[in-house]
Amino acid sequence: KSKLDVVQVWMSILPSTEAQRREWRVWLAFSGRAAFSPVIAEEFRRRYAQGHEDTLLLLGSLQSSGRLAEGLDMDLAAEGVVALMDGLGVRATVEPDLWPPARQRQHIERHLRLLGWVPSAEQG
Numbered sequence: 001k002s003k004l005d006v007v008q009v010w011m012s013i014l015p016s017t018e019a020q021r022r023e024w025r026v027w028l029a030f031s032g033r034a035a036f037s038p039v040i041a042e043e044f045r046r047r048y049a050q051g052h053e054d055t056l057l058l059l060g061s062l063q064s065s066g067r068l069a070e071g072l073d074m075d076l077a078a079e080g081v082v083a084l085m086d087g088l089g090v091r092a093t094v095e096p097d098l099w100p101p102a103r104q105r106q107h108i109e110r111h112l113r114l115l116g117w118v119p120s121a122e123q124g
Contacts, residue, residue, distance in 0.1 A: 069116025
């Protein structure tokens with residue numbers, strides 16, 4: 001079985017530290033401009049597409065190691081994870097006191113469980 005800690009991978013992306021919150025603030029500042037700038041919008045599309053591909057790889061690794069339900073629509077699952085991460089990132093950036101790392105982790109784990117995720121023994 002794979003010992004991939006997908007929760008930790010995704011936590012490393014979210015604004016769970018002050019340095020990560022700074023990065024998310026920049027992302028959010030540019031996201032407002034993406035609606036008005038084709039150049040920025042294209043960069044957002046590129047980054048979301050890469051996030052989708054990376055998520056497909058992670059989910060596929062979990063599934064091939066028996067740690068994720070079989071028969072999932074993997075594109076839909078990846079889209080859901082990317083949307084979850086986006087929403088968590090926005091909320092934790094804007095409301096860090098209400099969205100501490102433990103709460104962010106709780107939502108990632110809950111979403112993964114809905115996909116049939118089985119944590120490795122090391123993760124609990």
